[in-house]
Amino acid sequence: MYNRVNHQIVERLQSIAGKNNVLFDAEALELYSHDQTPNVKADPEVVVRVTSANQVAEIFRLAQQAHIPVTPRGAGYGLSGGAIPQLGGIVLSTEKMNRILEIDKENLMVTVEPGVITGDIHRAVEAEGLFYPPDPASLDSCTIGGNIAENAGGPRAVKYGVTNQYVCGLEAVLPNGEIIRAGGKLVKNVTGYSLIQLLIGSEGTLAVVTKIILRLIPLPKIQIDLLAPYDDFQKAADTVSAIVAQRILPTTLEFMEQDSILAVQQLLGREVHFNQAAAHLLIQLDGNTVEAVDADLQIVGELCLQHGALEVFVAKDRLTRDRMWEARRKIIEALNHMSPVSHMEDVVVPRSEIPKLLRGIKAIAAENKVRIVSFGHAGDGNVHVNTLKESMPDDLWEAVVPVVVEQLYRLTLSLGGMLTGEHGIGLTRRQYLPLALDAAQIEVMRGIRQVFDPNNILNPGKIFP
Numbered sequence: 231m232y233n234r235v236n237h238q239i240v241e242r243l244q245s246i247a248g249k250n251n252v253l254f255d256a257e258a259l260e261l262y263s264h265d266q267t268p269n270v271k272a273d274p275e276v277v278v279r280v281t282s283a284n285q286v287a288e289i290f291r292l293a294q295q296a297h298i299p300v301t302p303r304g305a306g307y308g309l310s311g312g313a314i315p316q317l318g319g320i321v322l323s324t325e326k327m328n329r330i331l332e333i334d335k336e337n338l339m340v341t342v343e344p345g346v347i348t349g350d351i352h353r354a355v356e357a358e359g360l361f362y363p364p365d366p367a368s369l370d371s372c373t374i375g376g377n378i379a380e381n382a383g384g385p386r387a388v389k390y391g392v393t394n395q396y397v398c399g400l401e402a403v404l405p406n407g408e409i410i411r412a413g414g415k416l417v418k419n420v421t422g423y424s425l426i427q428l429l430i431g432s433e434g435t436l437a438v439v440t441k442i443i444l445r446l447i448p449l450p451k452i453q454i455d456l457l458a459p460y461d462d463f464q465k466a467a468d469t470v471s472a473i474v475a476q477r478i479l480p481t482t483l484e485f486m487e488q489d490s491i492l493a494v495q496q497l498l499g500r501e502v503h504f505n506q507a508a509a510h511l512l513i514q515l516d517g518n519t520v521e522a523v524d525a526d527l528q529i530v531g532e533l534c535l536q537h538g539a540l541e542v543f544v545a546k547d548r549l550t551r552d553r554m555w556e557a558r559r560k561i562i563e564a565l566n567h568m569s570p571v572s573h574m575e576d577v578v579v580p581r582s583e584i585p586k587l588l589r590g591i592k593a594i595a596a597e598n599k600v601r602i603v604s605f606g607h608a609g610d611g612n613v614h615v616n617t618l619k620e621s622m623p624d625d626l627w628e629a630v631v632p633v634v635v636e637q638l639y640r641l642t643l644s645l646g647g648m649l650t651g652e653h654g655i656g657l658t659r660r661q662y663l664p665l666a667l668d669a670a671q672i673e674v675m676r677g678i679r680q681v682f683d684p685n686n687i688l689n690p691g692k693i694f695p
């Protein structure tokens with residue numbers, strides 16, 4: 231059991247972070263009670279907007295003494311409830327730690343605070359001809375600290391990988407108030423266990439990250455985007471496998487079913503390209519010479535047509551490209567708009583199994599008489615599977631969701647996949663962890679958590695069933 235936040239605790243928090251940065255009015259508490267995960271929320275007792283690692287350390291020491299839980303929060307754009315203070319206590323928001331501290335052009339590294347919005351990092355380094363590839367679709371809202379906690383991916387993961395491939399150094403505050411600095415501006419480093427890799431993807435349960443050093447690469451000079459509509463979703467799925475088997479690595483290889491496109495159209499209030507198609511592939515290619523990109527474009531275009539694409543539409547200008555990507559980035563918002571109650575899963579399978587996965591999802595939808603809309607990062611085997619409630623009666627919905635989820639997980643695992651590719655376990659998937667991981671692995675993970683946080687102060691109730 232935890233203690234409640236009382237008046238003295240609030241005063242001590244105010245003396246640590248300043249009065250303006252300690253919020254406890256009902257409106258503020260509501261604002262920090264949820265992330266972007268539908269249908270889950272819990273009010274914190276107090277919110278502290280920290281501005282330094284030392285403040286985080288002092289808050290931890292206070293929370294340890296008083297035995298009060300602390301939940302770190304970036305922008306609250308997570309999709310597994312990780313930033314929700316399920317057991318009350320303190321929400322520790324990094325939103326004010328939002329400075330890009332240095333772009334080091336000699337070492338090709340950028341040093342940032344955790345509350346920087348990911349898209350701001352992209353724009354700042356691209357202005358210098360450099361490139362930070364991880365690009366979650368939420369990039370103009372989410373923070374880099376949240377990306378590290380979730381090991382966020384994005385459409386460009388097909389070619390460039392996910393967040394953990396770019397983090398070279400981290401400063402973090404442990405739940406006992408110690409500040410650690412791991413790694414640095416180092417391309418290689420095998421000095422001891424990699425605490426950096428352990429903290430990445432730990433969903434805010436081991437430490438609070440307060441400074442980050444990211445590796446950059448040169449910005450590719452040429453980029454081309456193409457959209458391939460299909461009259462049959464299976465043909466689109468087969469194309470994904472065919473492109474991967476050809477050993478071409480597009481920058482992105484995104485899959486969208488027609489319902490997701492129609493939902494975006496409804497949200498935007500204007501027509502989206504090829505809205506009658508059963509499915510779309512949105513493909514981006516990049517490189518440093520027109521010849522190299524054109525050669526890949528030729529092969530990918532032909533593969534799309536051979537597998538039944540109705541046509542291959544190449545975006546010739548920035549406006550068309552931005553509109554194509556706007557449609558993709560708005561899908562989650564559009565589906566929420568279409569069916570305010572829905573359930574999203576984030577399964578990942580070996581890329582070659584995408585056709586079987588998508589076929590299986592259709593069968594699950596038919597069996598349970600529910601609408602399921604799939605879209606996502608098909609090029610890295612990661613599909614977002616959205617079950618929509620629409621006008622289904624509440625009791626039927628409550629009964630059908632767990633059945634759909636379990637069938638989906640069993641299908642995914644049978645294909646050699648895993649429960650989540652990028653959204654994390656958090657609150658919403660924790661009861662399913664034993665389906666995917668054996669007891670021995672879960673025990674090791676619990677042990678690691680115990681070493682970092684023996685008193686269970688940091689983000690309790692997350693990941694483990």
Ligand SMILES: Cc1cc2nc3c(=O)[nH]c(=O)nc-3n(C[C@H](O)[C@H](O)[C@H](O)COP(=O)(O)OP(=O)(O)OC[C@H]3O[C@@H](n4cnc5c(N)ncnc54)[C@H](O)[C@@H]3O)c2cc1C
Nearest residue numbers: 304305306307308312367373375376379382383434439652
């Ligand atoms: C429309 C939409 C599209 C999305 N697209 C993608 C996508 O393409 N790819 C993808 O990977 N995700 C995607 N997401 C999910 C989400 O944006 C990412 O998980 C993102 O990393 C969350 O960042 P955040 O700052 O909002 O974190 P929050 O939601 O605030 O927190 C997420 C987790 O990180 C922890 N945390 C936050 N900051 C710190 C810190 N400094 N130290 C330690 N722990 C911390 C929190 O405790 C919590 O457990 C999408 C979400 C939405 C709503």
